[in-house]
Amino acid sequence: MNTAALREQFRAGLVRPTAGLAPGVTQVNLIALPRDWAWDMLLYAQRNPQPCPVLDVSDPGVPSTVLAPDADLRTDLPLYRVWRDGALVEEAPDATAAWRDDLVAFLIGCSFTFESGLLAAGIEVRHIAAGSNVPMYRTNRECRPAGRLGGPLVVSMRPIPADRVSDAVRISGRYPAVHGAPVHVGDPDALGIPDLARPDYGDPVDVRPGEIPVFWACGVTPQAAVVASKVPYAVTHAPGHMFVTDTPDSRYQV
Amino acid sequence: MNTAALREQFRAGLVRPTAGLAPGVTQVNLIALPRDWAWDMLLYAQRNPQPCPVLDVSDPGVPSTVLAPDADLRTDLPLYRVWRDGALVEEAPDATAAWRDDLVAFLIGCSFTFESGLLAAGIEVRHIAAGSNVPMYRTNRECRPAGRLGGPLVVSMRPIPADRVSDAVRISGRYPAVHGAPVHVGDPDALGIPDLARPDYGDPVDVRPGEIPVFWACGVTPQAAVVASKVPYAVTHAPGHMFVTDTPDSRYQV
Known part of the structure; x- marks a missing residue:
């Protein structure tokens, strides 16, 4: 295109x-x-x-x-x-x-920059397969403030088969300029996310048996700081x- | 220490x-x-x-x-x-x-952050071996200006044996947050450096037969912009x- x-x-x-x-x-x-x-x-x-x-x-x-x-x-x-x-x-x-x-x-x-890399490695990116928007969540982690700006970290989530989590970390980690490796693997509760089915932004996606929800830092974070x-x-x-x-x-x- | x-x-x-x-x-x-x-x-x-x-x-x-x-x-x-x-x-x-x-x-x-990595890989860092300051040079490459600030790119130079240049690139490239991979390998003339023996900052070092002068972006660049x-x-x-x-x-x- x-x-x-x-x-x-x-x-x-x-x-x-x-x-x-x-x-x-x-x-x-x-x-x-x-x-x-x-x-x-x-x-x-x-x-x-x-x-x-x-x-x-x-x-x-x-x-x-x-x-x-x-x-x-x-x-x-x-x-x-x-x-x-x-x-x-x-x-x-x-x-x-x-x-x-x-x-x-x-x-x-x-x-989205590293999603091409995930796809090329044969890792399904669920929201692309579903034709929907990536699910994003406000977390309980505060960003480091600067001047008058502060706010929570927002993350995007992709369900990854347990045996491909290492690959997803490695592949996304090659792109530190575009969020890089995940900030959190599994355990949404610890990020203050009560229900994966109800994202704060975007659309929910299925998390299937054997898949781990993997969380990447998200560029919607500045919008959360605006609020x-x-x-x-x-x-x-x-x-x-x-x-x-x-x-x-x-x-x-x- | x-x-x-x-x-x-x-x-x-x-x-x-x-x-x-x-x-x-x-x-x-x-x-x-x-x-x-x-x-x-x-x-x-x-x-x-x-x-x-x-x-x-x-x-x-x-x-x-x-x-x-x-x-x-x-x-x-x-x-x-x-x-x-x-x-x-x-x-x-x-x-x-x-x-x-x-x-x-x-x-x-x-x-200096990636010099530990070079040393660990058995690559001599000449200015450390000599107990001197790293040689640095103003180049003919202009940085992208911002507001009232502009100026040339400053580089540091380390002579690397030709068969270790790839390793030096690979090792320093792991540290994009601290200058990362070299900006230039060999050919100082093309950077507008007339004489490696006369650095603009720091001390000269020997470049021995079989060694290539390898240039990394240098944090003295802001000082050149001040000037x-x-x-x-x-x-x-x-x-x-x-x-x-x-x-x-x-x-x-x-």
Whole structure:
């Protein structure tokens, strides 16, 4: 799939989760904050690199990125969220009206990057097989705060057969710039997740007998910080509805 | 060597390069800039992660770090440099008088971290064998600018036997958070280095027959940006005279 053509479809109004699209190409999380909050966000990312691996930062008001030079960050994602004072106020397929001249856009790595590697190793990625969005959960782990920003770690979950957990760790660990190895293997209770069937974001997936729920740090973590810290204004992607770049996944492989 | 005892010696006035000291423990570059320049620096680091891998950032005016909680960044390095308007104005074993309440300290990974791995693989690290400082060179490669900050890439050089270059790449590549794999193997001319015997920082080392000069991105790069961008004020370590943390190198191994 040509990535420019895919973004063109999203620009024209197509709304759908992007898991499984454009395999081998990096997808990223978007969070755009007022210039006044950009330092807090960049420092929060530096202090929490596993959930918040920053792959690019725009200049204030400039809705573009080196990761896909021809793209427009205001229109080329399938679905956006607009936040005021930490509350979700709008979900929309176009963010042109919501954009402001003082917004600094952060593009944050996404675990979809290593899913190609899992598939290539013959490990089923359940939400791709199901054609649904990856399940994501707020945890009881607090990120290290930075300035005015704080909040919980958000994780994505993939059920992995017990005899492939080592492979999944090894393969995802090759991509430290896009969340890297899991933060937790099994035992959702210890992360404060009461029910895997009720994710905080995305869709639930089956966990079958012999499978272990494996948890990776998730790029929705900044959105949880927007809520917890009552950030006055933010524009983000909707969970699972990522920005598809032109950058190959291999760029982030160690 | 106990790292606290080592810092105590530096606090008491010992001045010496730190290459080869406290093997297995992370050493870092220091650059402290006024709060007003901190955004530019953090963004410069994000855009140039190979020379500027940020391992911690202090709060403004707070001369401490999670990397060594009991240490004082103003006194515990062997040698400091003070910069005004992009010019080196002072070199001193103590930075207490130079410190300001608005300084934000950036601690940046150092290639000394992977030198333990090279030594363990039986690869001689020439400047350690010679008891001297690693040779460092300004190159003709510009870093990607950020705000008001720009400048050349600085590299460190280690001569490696031709049949061990692959091993050196592989071993250092395991540490992407501390400069990672080399940026250049051989051909110093192509980097704009006219004479390996005359480094811009540190000491020259012998390159023997059968050895290839191998170049790694270097944490002195921010100091070159201070010069090129005429930053009004900065306090840094003196090249090769690093801050010895309490953090094991293994923390940064992929």
